[in-house]
Amino acid sequence: MPDQPHLPAPGARPDAGPYDALLLLSFGGPEGPDDVVPFLENVTRGRGIPRERLKEVGQHYFLFGGVSPINAQNRALLDAIRADFTGAGLDLPVYWGNRNWAPYLTDTLREIADAGHRRVLVLATSAYASYSGCRQYRENLADSLAVLADEGRALPRIDKLRHYFNHPGFVEPMIEATLTALDALPETVRDGARIAFTTHSIPTAAADTSGPVPTHGDGGSYVAQHLDTARVIADAVRAATGVERPWQLVYQSRSGAPHIPWLEPDICDHLEEVHAGGAPAVVMVPIGFVSDHMEVLYDLDTEAAAKAGELGLPVTRAATVGADPRFAAAVRELVLERAETERGRRPRRCALGALGPSHDICPAGCCPARTPRPAAAGTDEEP
Incomplete structure (x- = not known):
């Protein structure tokens, strides 16, 4: 008889054991004009980003009163996760820490350790594999744990939830958002x-x-996962509308030295290209972002929208997943899936598309850093 995934008994109370806390780990952002420059100094420390570029990025924040929406969106996601856990009967406290702004990760891990938690799961607000979206967060965790060790604190064991780019609770809200954005286009150009x-x-x-x-x-x-997610969404949109639409994965928010090759095409260049090719309209779907933070509001809603206006090209933008209840439920499913694995069972692992569920533990050599540094929640270079 084939090995079947373990399914909890009907009506059983969800059990996150051996884990006793969840940490939402994010990027952070300024919450007022006085925060902008210190925040950007945190972000770019050690990277040699030209000051001119920092000033340019800073102006993006000042256009919005010096406030990035990411912290408010993380608070909304925390509320959604906690409400979902409570509604499902899952007793698991949820904490929040950032890489670049308050609440800082080290402070949050100190709070977690002082509360006596010893097995902590981490949800990063990045759905895909990359150095900045996974490995760097693992390095941040290692750095913070080293600080706590120097302070003589008992260190919790940290595990990171798998990449969720193809989990139904992440993908299905984006399918719905894409259909909504299509409906917002004039009927004459929609198809x-x-x-x-x-x-x-x-x-x-x-x-x-x-x-x-x-x-x-x-x-x-990084590219393979995005392409797989895009294909799932495009197929679902075609099935819902009966229309086959051309689609492409494009990029935004480039920074850094201009002589270093980055992924292309840029969204603005893409808009020019498809307009020249006769496209009557474009729907922008920010599949790489969990929430509508600054790079979505500026690079798409401001800069790309302005480019489309210059071209006379109708555009709409699909919403990101944000605090959608389906995403909050997906977080719970990922927590329980990992807990089952840790207890030696084979849980059901939800995934759409062709790639299947991602790995639980980052292997050696995964998303390597330019300069090797200790990284928590993986098989190599543990602190």
Whole structure:
């Protein structure tokens, strides 16, 4: 008889054991004009980003009163996760820490340790494999744990939830958002609209080495995972509308030295290209972002929308997943899935598309850093 995934008994209370806390780990953002420059100094520390570029990015924040929406969106996601856990009967406290702004990760881990938690799961607000979206967060965790060790605190064991780019609770809200954005176009151009799936551009060298070593190659896991998610959404939109629409994965939010190759095409260049090719409209779908933070509001809603206006090209933008209850439920499912695995069972692992569920534990050589550093929640270079 084939090995079947373990399914909890009907009506059984959800059990996260051996885990006793969940940490939402995010990027952070300024919450007022006085925060902008210190925040950008945190973000770019050690990267050699030209000051001119920092000033340019800073102006993006000042256009919105010096406030990034990401912290408010993380608070909304925390509320949604806690409400879902409570409604499902899952007793698991949820904490929040950031890489670059308050509440800082080290402070939150100190709070977690002082509360006596010893097995902590981490949900990063990045759905895909990459250095900045996974490995760097693992390095941040290792750095913070080292601080706590120096302070003489008992260290919790940290495990990171798998990449959720293809979990139904992440993908299905984006399918719905894409259909809503299509409906917002004038009826005369709707059926001919192109779909531009957007994500953060990263250096091609970082993309090529993203994910486990066997997947390294053209774009690595970063590009492959985005393409797989985009294909699932495009197929679902076609099934719902009966219209086959051309689509492409494009990029935004490039930063850094201009001589270093980054993933292309940029969304604005793409809009010019499809307009020249006769496309009557474009729907922008930011599949690379969990929430509508600054790079979505500025690079798409401001900069790309302005480019489309210059071209006379109708565009709409699909909403990100944000605090959608389906995503909050997906977080619970990922927590319980990992808990079952830790208890030696084989849980059901939800995934759409062709790639299947991602790995639970990052293997050696996964999304390597340019300069090797200790990283928690993986098989190599543990603190």
